[in-house]
Amino acid sequence: MTDLQTAIPLCNSRDLVDRGDAVPFDVLYAGRTARGFAIRYQGQVYAYLNQCGHIPMEMDYQPNRFFDHSGQWLMCATHGAIYRPETGECRGGPCRTGLIKIELTEQDGVVHWHTAPNLKPLEF
Numbered sequence: 001m002t003d004l005q006t007a008i009p010l011c012n013s014r015d016l017v018d019r020g021d022a023v024p025f026d027v028l029y030a031g032r033t034a035r036g037f038a039i040r041y042q043g044q045v046y047a048y049l050n051q052c053g054h055i056p057m058e059m060d061y062q063p064n065r066f067f068d069h070s071g072q073w074l075m076c077a078t079h080g081a082i083y084r085p086e087t088g089e090c091r092g093g094p095c096r097t098g099l100i101k102i103e104l105t106e107q108d109g110v111v112h113w114h115t116a117p118n119l120k121p122l123e124f
């Protein structure tokens with residue numbers, strides 16, 4: 001984390017269950033309102049912009065559901081693009097790019113997301 005980043009509390013650690021529902025959050029990305037989502041996979045927490053690498057639309061097929069039935073991949077509900085949970089890399093389907101990663105940290109039972117030059121909280 002650089003000095004220019006700000007850590008913003010997102011949720012309690014127990015809110016993120018391995019391969020379970022995501023925790024959504026609102027951000028300003030490149031000057032527009034967007035949504036992010038945080039997940040837990042193999043014990044680690046990850047977050048991405050909720051924007052498919054095929055067509056820039058939200059991906060969840062039910063609110064906060066991003067994992068496919070196998071629990072191995074994040075899947076876009078619209079045309080079935082799949083992404084690696086650990087990296088957001090496109091692994092199948094029509095995605096042209098990977099997911100846009102949002103840095104997360106987890107400490108003392110709390111998960112924080114981190115701002116970046118093009119990623120800010122809504123009230124910024």
Ligand code: FES
Pocket residue numbers: 052053054055056057059076077078079080081093094095
């Ligand atoms: S919009 Fe996500 S796969 Fe097409």
